[in-house]
Each structure stands twice: as structure tokens, then as C-alpha cells.
Amino acid sequence: MPSSLRRPLIVGSGIAGLYVALRLRELGHNPTIVTKARLEESNTRYAQGGIAAAIGPDDSARLHFRDTVAAGAGLVDIPAARLLTEDAPRRIAELVRFGVRFDTVNGVVALGREAAHSRARVVHAGGDATGLTVEETLRERVVEAGIDVRERTVLRRLVPGRAKANPTAILSDPDGDGAEETDPRPVVLATGGAGGLYRNSSNPSITTGEGLAIAFRAGALLTDMEFVQFHPTVLRLPGAHPFLITEALRGEGAVLRNSRGERFMPRYHPQAELAPRDIVSRAIVRELERTKGATVFLDATGIPRERLFGRFPTICHFLVTHGLEPDRTPIPVVPMAHYTIGGVRTDLEGRTSIRGLYACGEVASTGVHGANRLASNSLLEGLVFGERVVLQIRRPHPGAPAPPQRTLTIAWPPRGEGRAGRRPLDEIRDLLWTHVGIVRDAERLGEAVRRFSDIGAASEPTDPSELPSRAAHASLTACLIASAALARTESRGAHYRSDYAVPRPSWRTHLGLARSGARRPAHPL
Numbered sequence: 001m002p003s004s005l006r007r008p009l010i011v012g013s014g015i016a017g018l019y020v021a022l023r024l025r026e027l028g029h030n031p032t033i034v035t036k037a038r039l040e041e042s043n044t045r046y047a048q049g050g051i052a053a054a055i056g057p058d059d060s061a062r063l064h065f066r067d068t069v070a071a072g073a074g075l076v077d078i079p080a081a082r083l084l085t086e087d088a089p090r091r092i093a094e095l096v097r098f099g100v101r102f103d104t105v106n107g108v109v110a111l112g113r114e115a116a117h118s119r120a121r122v123v124h125a126g127g128d129a130t131g132l133t134v135e136e137t138l139r140e141r142v143v144e145a146g147i148d149v150r151e152r153t154v155l156r157r158l159v160p161g162r163a164k165a166n167p168t169a170i171l172s173d174p175d176g177d178g179a180e181e182t183d184p185r186p187v188v189l190a191t192g193g194a195g196g197l198y199r200n201s202s203n204p205s206i207t208t209g210e211g212l213a214i215a216f217r218a219g220a221l222l223t224d225m226e227f228v229q230f231h232p233t234v235l236r237l238p239g240a241h242p243f244l245i246t247e248a249l250r251g252e253g254a255v256l257r258n259s260r261g262e263r264f265m266p267r268y269h270p271q272a273e274l275a276p277r278d279i280v281s282r283a284i285v286r287e288l289e290r291t292k293g294a295t296v297f298l299d300a301t302g303i304p305r306e307r308l309f310g311r312f313p314t315i316c317h318f319l320v321t322h323g324l325e326p327d328r329t330p331i332p333v334v335p336m337a338h339y340t341i342g343g344v345r346t347d348l349e350g351r352t353s354i355r356g357l358y359a360c361g362e363v364a365s366t367g368v369h370g371a372n373r374l375a376s377n378s379l380l381e382g383l384v385f386g387e388r389v390v391l392q393i394r395r396p397h398p399g400a401p402a403p404p405q406r407t408l409t410i411a412w413p414p415r416g417e418g419r420a421g422r423r424p425l426d427e428i429r430d431l432l433w434t435h436v437g438i439v440r441d442a443e444r445l446g447e448a449v450r451r452f453s454d455i456g457a458a459s460e461p462t463d464p465s466e467l468p469s470r471a472a473h474a475s476l477t478a479c480l481i482a483s484a485a486l487a488r489t490e491s492r493g494a495h496y497r498s499d500y501a502v503p504r505p506s507w508r509t510h511l512g513l514a515r516s517g518a519r520r521p522a523h524p525l
């Protein structure tokens with residue numbers, strides 16, 4: 001095996017990147033992790049509720065599969081969902097082997113219940129500190145294993161290899177200085193989603209979807225970018241940053257009330273507060289409009305204090321330090337952007353349409369979430385498909401994801417000089433929120449596409465050898481989301497159009513996004 005194949009480059013250090021690095025190391029490879037901030041900084045760190053796996057005595061992979069498919073509103077890729085749900089218990093066992101200590105009750109793993117799950121099947125750690133516990137444990141193992149880690153190192157561009165060669169990567173520090181090109185090697189994109197690009201978001205600010213823009217520029221096929229999941233219950237409190245209040249709290253009995261104190265979810269869905277996220281988010285938007293409230297309230301006062309503080313220590317601590325006693329006072333919440341369902345199109349082995357480029361975790365679009373991700377399936381996705389990437393790098397087989405039935409071709413960089421405004425990133429964030437948010441329509445989506453193209457045209461480097469700026473990457477990612485949302489003239493799962501309010505059978509298909517001029521992915525390669 002050529003030595004470069006034994007030195008894969010892993011971009012990102014969330015659950016997907018760290019897991020892939022550790023497993024590759026176990027199999028004798030010598031991976032390098034590059035990550036744009038500190039090693040532990042990622043969305044993964046903030047995950048609260050936990051990881052779904054059918055390990056309870058009343059549960060089965062079949063039931064987990066059924067719930068995943070039902071939540072996905074007709075778009076779940078069936079083989080991917082089967083793989084996810086069948087492999088889940090093995091990946092949890094791997095995490096335990098790496099040292100993650102999940103919460104137990106009387107020596108048995110404790111299982112939480114979350115929205116749209118028919119069984120209690122969510123393993124958690126540190127109460128509501130699952131992400132932090134997993135991230136810290138995997139980080140410790142990475143350091144112990146002596147894996148080559150380069151913090152504050154940003155992937156800026158990917159250059160596909162010629163013929164059968166692997167891609168090369170161009171890296172720099174976060175300020176854009178010290179650019180260097182790697183030699184050709186397998187590259188694993190584990191850069192997470194784009195939720196932090198929205199004005200109101202549960203994600204940390206580093207989650208800006210650059211990996212998506214970089215892959216698209218390199219000619220990779222993306223799919224399902226219109227599906228952005230909004231989390232219904234994120235704390236909105238003056239003086240506090242947005243803070244997610246996990247669904248598991250509703251699983252424990254917390255209910256939603258409008259500003260008049262009325263419980264409203266039973267009017268919207270038979271599963272009330274445990275309905276799928278898109279339904280709860282839209283119900284909240286309607287209640288806010290109806291009652292002219294600034295927030296709705298998550299009322300956990302019915303949960304005994306000991307139970308509440310014992311199961312959700314991080315959330316309760318955060319609320320108390322901001323002057324809220326959750327066992328006595330309802331929590332002010334609103335929906336915010338949370339999860340990027342679409343991404344770089346991959347097959348079951350994590351292969352993208354570019355040879356030697358793999359993707360896993362939130363940046364990937366495996367089709368496993370369909371149009372709406374089931375809660376606690378995303379940390380799991382990083383593990384299950386991360387493992388497939390590892391096996392594929394170990395023994396590469398030619399192949400590529402099948403192109404979707406519909407593909408939109410997008411010309412980028414946009415023509416013309418454009419107009420960026422003084423603060424392009426701020427404008428992108430605002431526009432995504434107001435024009436590409438929970439409720440969408442053609443007029444606002446069209447305006448957003450035009451504006452993102454304008455910002456893109458003004459932000460793109462005129463000299464192709466220059467590396468794109470953050471604004472250029474952000475305008476491209478935002479434009480991809482808005483363009484896909486404009487093209488999908490129906491409502492399905494997380495994508496809701498007020499001008500096309502119902503699903504249409506002709507749209508029961510994934511939507512691909514390809515850069516015009518990009519080499520069409522051959523299948524199989």
C-alpha cells in the first residue's frame with residue numbers, strides 16, 4: 001500500500017472525525033486530524049439528549065428503523081436506515097470500549113425517551129452532558145494514541161486527483177496565513193453542518209458549513225440541502241446566549257404553553273409535545289403569531305425537583321445561573337436552526353462522488369434522515385458511517401453514490417461584480433433566518449438566492465489562485481440551501497413552503513446540487 005494511503009487526512013474533530021481517527025489508528029494507519037479551532041470544539045460537545053440505539057428489552061432494530069423511516073417523511077434511504085439501526089448497539093459498545101461511561105440505573109444502562117421514538121432508547125452520559133462526555137473521552141484516547149493533531153488548521157480547498165489519484169488539500173491557519181498543500185491522500189470530511197450560519201441557532205458559531213462549500217467547489221455532488229432542521233425549544237432569555245433545552249425534557253413530561261399559559265400541542269398532533277420536531281416548531285410559530293408572544297414556555301414544573309436536577313444537571317445549572325428555577329418557573333423558548341440534514345452525497349461506504357474523498361457525520365448526506373431527522377440519530381450517524389469510512393479506507397473498493405433522480409446545476413462563482421455590503425456574514429445570517437427559515441415561500445426564497453449570489457459575486461476572489469474568504473464560502477453554502485428550498489415546490493418534513501403546503505408525490509425524491517462545469521460523477525468509478 002502506498003504510504004500516503006496509510007496517512008489519511010481527517011478534517012474535523014467532532015464525534016465523526018475523532019472516531020474515524022481512533023479506528024484507523026487501531027487498524028495500523030497513521031491519520032492526521034486537522035481542525036479549525038481547538039481539538040474539542042465542535043457541535044458534538046454541546047449535544048445533550050444522547051444517542052439512539054435499540055438496546056432495551058422491549059426494543060429492536062426493526063422498531064428503531066420504523067421510527068426513523070416514519071420521521072423522515074417518505075425520503076429515508078431504506079438501506080442506510082437499516083444499516084444505522086442495526087449497527088447502533090455495536091457502535092455504542094465501541095464507545096464503551098473507548099471509555100465512555102453512559103448513565104446507568106441499578107447497573108443497567110439508562111434509556112431516555114425522545115420525540116417520535118416509540119421506545120425509550122436514548123443512551124446518555126453525565127445526565128444531559130452526552131456530547132461533552134463523548135467528545136472528552138475520544139479526545140483523551142486520541143491524545144493517548146499519539147495521533148497527529150493540528151489545531152487551528154483550516155481546510156481551505158480540495159483539489160480532486162487526476163485519474164485514479166486521491167485528492168490534495170490546501171490548509172491554512174484560521175487567518176488565512178501559511179497556506180500549504182498536502183500530497184494526495186484519502187481525505188475524510190467530518191466538518192459538521194451549517195446551522196451556525198443562521199441568525200438564530202443552537203449551534204456554536206464555528207459551525208458555518210465551509211466543508212459543504214469546499215466539497216461543492218471541488219465538484220462533489222450535494223443532496224437534500226433544503227432540509228434544515230429547526231429545534232423547537234431553544235432558550236431565549238435576555239443576557240443569555242441561545243441554549244438548547246433537550247427534547248428529553250419533554251420526554252420526561254415537560255409541556256409547552258403559549259404566552260397565555262395554555263397548553264397547545266395536543267391541538268396540533270396526537271403525540272402532542274413528542275410530535276416530530278418540524279411539527280412542534282411550526283406549531284410554536286403559529287402560537288407566537290396568534291398570541292403575539294415573543295416566546296412560548298416549556299413548563300417542567302410538573303417534574304419533581306430531584307428528578308429534574310438529577311437528570312438534567314447542565315440545563316438546570318445554566319437556568320439557575322440565569323435566574324430561572326425550572327421546577328418553579330416555565331422556561332422561555334423559541335425554535336432555532338439546529339441541524340443540516342443534507343450535505344455531501346455519500347453511499348453506504350461514505351464515498352462521495354470524488355475519488356478518495358469520504359464524508360461522514362453531519363456534513364454527509366447518506367439519506368438516512370430523509371426529510372426530517374429523528375432525535376438522537378445524528379451522533380449515531382457519525383459513528384455508524386464513520387466505521388464504514390474506516391473499512392473503506394482500509395480496503396478501498398471502487399464505487400460512488402448513485403446520483404439522485406433530480407439534480408439542480410448551479411453556476412458558481414456567480415457572474416457580475418455583485419454587491420457585498422459592509423457586513424456580508426451578518427447579512428447572510430439575517431437573510432437565512434428571515435427568508436429561508438421555518439416557513440418559506442417562493443418570493444422570499446428567490447430574493448435570498450439573488451442576494452446570496454450578489455454577495456458571492458462580490459466576495460469571491462478575482463484571482464482563481466487565491467483562496468475563498470469566509471464570506472465567499474458562507475454565501476455559497478447559504479445559496480445552496482436557498483436554491484434547493486426554492487426548487488422543491490412542496491412541503492415535506494423539515495422543509496415547509498406556505499405556497500406549496502402539502503407533499504407532492506412527484507417530489508418524493510432527493511434533490512442533487514452540482515456545480516456547472518463539474519465533472520459528472522461516474523458510477524461506479
Ligand SMILES: Cc1cc2nc3c(=O)[nH]c(=O)nc-3n(C[C@H](O)[C@H](O)[C@H](O)COP(=O)(O)OP(=O)(O)OC[C@H]3O[C@@H](n4cnc5c(N)ncnc54)[C@H](O)[C@@H]3O)c2cc1C
Pocket residue numbers: 011012013014015016017034035036037039041042043044045046047048049050051052130131153154155156190191192193202203204206207210211244338339360361362363375376377378379380382
Ligand atoms: C446544542 C446541540 C445539541 C445536540 N444534541 C444532540 C443529541 O442529543 N443527540 C444527537 O444525536 N445529536 C445532537 N445534536 C447534533 C449533533 O451534535 C451533531 O450532528 C454532531 O455532533 C455532528 O458531529 P460531526 O462530527 O459531524 O461534526 P461536529 O461535531 O460539528 O464537528 C465538526 C468539526 O469540524 C471542524 N471544522 C469545520 N470546518 C472545518 C474546516 N474547514 N477545516 C478544519 N476543521 C473544520 C470543526 O472545528 C469541528 O471540529 C446536537 C447539536 C447541538 C448543536
